Amino acid sequence: MNVTLDRETTTPRTPPAPLRLSLTPDDATAGRLDGAWWPRSHDLLTELPSLAKELDNRWGRVTRVTLNPAHWPSIPPRIPVAGHVVHAGWFQQEQDPNEIMVRSYAPGRLDLLVVPPHTGPTEAANLMATAADPANTLTASDLLATRPTEHIVRGTN
Incomplete structure (x- = not known):
């Protein structure tokens, strides 16, 4: 069997965008949060695999991950990630809407601020650094409430 590729219509795959994640240093005791994650959209199926990997x-x-569905239009119960499945759930009333809780086979969990995708780069960097700071005592929602709104870029991912 012969196969012919039309190079004019075949588009090369673009490399995945780098993960935007900031974690508390390994040698430090975490503060209220263990860091922050800045996804590019509210599509959990698209965003979670790079974080989990x-x-x-x-x-x-x-x-397993748990989220508050306030910012995620769809939370599928199982998400394929790098050869395994991550179970996803939600707690609408009990969980901070701006946080993701991550569990692994290792003991413990990670509580990460979810920086809204439309946040501008400077403000996102500040939020991520503060969330990963072991001295931080703010919850995810409290941390987002302290940001100046003029740094938010609307309508971009």
Whole structure:
């Protein structure tokens, strides 16, 4: 069998965008949060695999995440990630709407601020640094409430 490729219509795959993640240093005791994650959209199926893959390498295989559905239009119960499945759930009333809780086979959990995708780069960097600071005592929502709104870029991912 002969196969012919039309190079004019075949588009090369673009490399995945780098993960935007900031974690509390390994040798520090975490503050209220263990860091921050800045996804590019509110599509959990698209965004979670890169986060889970990175955390698999650093912390142990991610097995479960929980989120508040306030900012996620769809939370599928199982999300394929790098050869395994991450179970997803939600707690609408009990969980901070701006946080993701990540569990792995390792003991413990990570509580990460979810920086809204439309946040401008300077403000996102400040939020991520503050969330990863072991001295931080603010919740995810309290941390977002302290940001100046003029740094938010509307309508971009």
